[in-house]
Amino acid sequence: MINIHQVIKRVPEFFQGNARTIFPISFNAKVHPDIFSTQERSMRKKLVWFSVFLFFLGDFSPAVSAHAEDLFSRGRQIAKAGNGMPGNTACMECHRLKGGGMPSIGAPRISGQTIQYIEREITEVQKGARYGPVMAGVVQNLSPRDILAVATYYSKVRSPKLRDTETLSPKRVRLGKQIAHQGLWKKNIPACVVCHGPNGYGVPPLFPYIAGQNRTYLMRQLIAYAFLERKDDPQGLMRGIARRLSPQERKSVAEYFSSLDPPYTGSR
Amino acid sequence: MLGKTVKGVLWWACLSALVFCDSPGAGVASAGEAIFSPPSEQSIPGGSLGDLVRKGEEIFTNTKKYAGHYVGNDLTCESCHLNRGRKAYAAPLWGAYGIYPRYRLKNHKVNSLAERMQGCFRFSMNGTAPAVDSPTVKALVAYSYWMSRGAPVGVKLPGAGMLHLTPPSRSPDPFSGKKVYEARCALCHGLHGQGRMSRGETAFPPVWGGKSFNKGAGFYNVGKLAGFIKMNMPLSKGDSLSDQDAWDVAAYVDSQPRPEKPAVK
Amino acid sequence: MRKQTGFFLAIVMALSVLGYAFSANPSEAAASSKTFEPPGKGDYPPGPLGALVKQGEEIFTNTREAVPGYRGNALTCASCHLDQGRKPYAAPMWGAYPMYPMVDPKTRKTVWLEDRIRMCFRNALNAAPPDKETVQALDAYIFWLSRGAPIGHELKGRGYVTIASPDRETGFFRGPGHLRSPDTLKGFGLYAKSCASCHGRSGQGGLHRSPPLWGPSSYTMKSGFASVPLLAEFLRRNMPPGEDRQLTDQESLDIAAYVDSQPRPRGKVPPGN
Known part of the structure; x- marks a missing residue:
């Protein structure tokens, strides 16, 4: 049968409106979806109906939901109390139980980021490619399954936006808005929203949302990309951009995105 | 002695002033x-x-929101004409x-700008052409007029159109192109060229398949696409692919299925 | 030794100043000294565009011979836009092309070059609207004459020379100099003396290919030249052609008033009004 694990991973992507990214891969990665044989097409159709059916069941089918619920509750447990291994403190100490983050210390808001993104970032910290002096110690003893559990949990919980500690300067927010939407092409910097999605709401699976993220975190990441050892960005895209931004511009962009409302608020 | 030193300093100051004064103009003129x-x-x-x-x-x-009637795929004008039609070597307005x-x-035919834009709608947007005097085309022409303020009439400027990439020594190879594509392009445009969506909106344009440009588009020309890729892709890291890689990727992308060219009117 | 060094210094300074002057924007320098120069006569672009420009x-x-089915008056575009649309201060084409589309100050609507060409056909040539091919060919010609002109910039020599800015709305002439209201009688005298030799006593035109100035085959009451100040501005710099002596501001106004007081077609109502 189909690898349930994979389906779960891809279901959110499907519901964000791009069926093609899920199904073709499951069958034949080399063939373009438009030129499937009839057999494959009918199979694909069946799968689509199957997932629609699952959707209408309220949650996923028993087997799938058991698995997902399993991961979710495991994730929740780690978030609440850690996994019991040395060094692993509860995620909620900094990210809160609902993933709203902690603006005062620059802990990022993570609720609603995609599973793939959270999973990837934790792995990169483990590998040392992503600069994270605090996180490195915390996640060193998470197993791949634990990481997936935590990622599943935080991608599903919802949190309202938490108040940032500092007041924003309207002038910087204005400059940040301009950079965010129009870029600084004189320095070869495209608009932030080109890759981070309209309004900074992210582009699944790997481009995180940055709207409503806290100012301190955004600033820190831009600086880490520019000067420190954050090297997990694909093809060094962010490193190049962060380096070309002036300190004032980095601050402005961070302030602008922190002034926005994040996606995926609400309660769960 | 002191006087001589002062004079020497002055002399050099003047000479450097001359050089400094002249260089920007000269650089502009020679490099063009x-x-x-x-x-x-x-x-x-x-x-x-x-x-x-x-x-x-x-x-x-x-484009889809404001001229959706004429658009048949998931692209916008800005998908190719980067930075709202301002970026050099990305066919700026x-x-x-x-x-x-x-x-x-x-x-x-001798084409007016309006007629050229009709071509964009028919081929690159895989849609239908608005009339040359339709509000849509008028608005787009007015936008390019305003953006050209100060540019000379009838003169091809440096950075206009796409980079004309010299043909590669080795004939462009879609198979090596596939490797480069998967390493450098798929992150945004997807392994299957499908682009990426963000909450129902197109975030990265599809580069082949039913939602991309058709076989009448300028980008279906491998050379043009290679020139564009070379100067602009990956976004913000233009000019980082080698010429050969740009040709290969372009050959790969153009070898993938996409809508047919609409019949000539 | 000392003298020599001083001399050298002076030369170097002079050179640097010169270098600076030449490195300044050439178009600005040109604008301050002389008017724009369009491509020479007979200098056409290659290929089919060249054919279109020629057409x-x-x-x-x-106009009469080249536009199929033309049923307008005896004027051509070049009757008003002298030297085939090249002459500065005679509404040259190179002064117009870079300025379109523009906002009409009266109606506050956006006017395109094609609209303006159609307006000329309707009001000045008293003709039916030109077909698409005619407009395209004229557009190409005007485009070609503007080669190198900066888009959206007002070039020196575009339009007409301004004379003591009479108020076009009210028709009053309260210039800062000695301008008085135009006098058609004085205009008649001046016309007989300076203009009639070519344009004829009754404005019928004809000599030296001069266009008729009034009567049934001249411009209509809706055209730009039916406005006395505008016609005067044209006359001031351009008439009589090729003569050393130009008209004064006052003379231009008087002649313009006389010419515009003569009978002429009422003109067509633009479509949509």
Whole structure:
């Protein structure tokens, strides 16, 4: 049968409106979806109906939901109390139980980021490619399954936006808005929203949302990309951009995105 | 002695002033690479013309919303004409307004800018062409007129159109192109060229398949696509692929299935 | 030794100043000294665009013969836009092309070059609206004459020379100099003396290919030249052609008033009004 694990991973992507990214891969990665044989097409159709059916069941089918619920509750447990291994403190100490983050210390808001993104970032910290002096110690003893559990949990919980500690300067927010939407092409910097999605709401699976993220975190990441050892960005895209931004511009962009409302608020 | 030193210093100061004074002008003249800089958004005038220009910009960046009737895929004007039609070597609008009307081999006619834009809608947007005097085309022409303020009429500027990439030593190879694509392009455009969505909106344009440009588009020409990729892709890291890689990727992308060219009118 | 060094210094300074002057923007320098120079006569672009430009030039200078089915008056585009649309201060084409589309100050609507060409056909040539091909050819010709002109910039020599800015709305002439209201009688005298030799006593035109100035085959009451100040501005710099002596501001106004007081077609109502 189909690898349930994979389906779960891809279901959110499907519901964000791009069926093609899920199904073709499951069958034949080399063939373009438009030129499937009839057999494959009918199979694909069946799968689509199957997932629609699952959707209408309220949650996923028993087997799938058991698995997902399993991961979710495991994730929740780690978030609440850690996994019991040395060094692993509860995620909620900094990210809160609902993933709203902690603006005062620059802990990022993570609720609603995609599973793939959270999973990837934790792995990169483990590998040392992503600069994270605090996180490195915390996640060193998470197993791949634990990481997936935590990622599943935080991608599903919802949190309202938490108040940032500092007041924003309207002038910087204005400059940040301009950079965010129009870029600084004189320095070869495209608009932030080109890759981070309209309004900074992210582009699944790997481009995180940055709207409503806290100012301190955004600033820190831009600086880490520019000067420190954050090297997990694909093809060094962010490193190049962060380096070309002036300190004032980095601050402005961070302030602008922190002034926005994040996606995926609400309660769960 | 002191006087002599002072004089020497003065002498050098003057000489360096001469060199310094001359160099920018000379550099511009010899390299011919001074890229035109279009006026800033703030300088769009008020009144009916300004409204038209602003409308043109809206259509340009959000084509589906403002001219959806004419659009048959998931692209916008800005998908190819980067930075709202301002980026050099990405067919900027300021490089286009001044050189039309122009004879084009593609349709063996002298085309006005409006007629050229119709081609964009039919081929690159895989849609239907709005009439040359439709509000959509008028707004887009007005937008390019305003952006060309100060550019000379009838002169091809450096940075206009796409980079003309010299043919590679090895014939472009879609198979090596596939490898480069998967390493450098798939992150945004997807393994299957499908692009990426963000909450129902197209975030990264599809580069092949039913939602991309058709076989009549300029980008179906491997050389043009290679020139564009070379100068602009990956976004913000233009000019990082080798010429050969750019050709290979272009050959790979253009070898993938996409809508047929619509029949000539 | 000392003298020599001083001399050298002076030369170096002078050179640097010169270098600076030459490195300044050439178009600005040109604008301050002389007017824009369009491509020379007979200098056409290669290929089919060149053919279209040629056709446009033919229509421009020989409207009656070159436009199929033309049923307008005896004027051509070049009757008003002198020297085939090249002459500065005679509404040259190179002064117009870079300025379109523009906002009409009266109606506040956006006017395109094509609209303006149609307006000329309707009001000045008293003709039916030109077909698409005619407009395209004229557009190409006008485009070609503007080669190198900066888009959106007002070039020196575009339009007409301004004379003491009479108020076009009210028709009053309260110039800062000695301008008085135009006098048609004085205009008649001046016309007989300076203009009639070519344009005829009754404004019928004809000599030296001069266009008729009034009567059934001249411009209509809706055209630009039916406005006295505008006609005066044209006359001031351009008439009589080729003569050393130019008209004064006052003389231009008087002649313009006389010419515009003569009978002429009422003109067509633009479509949509």
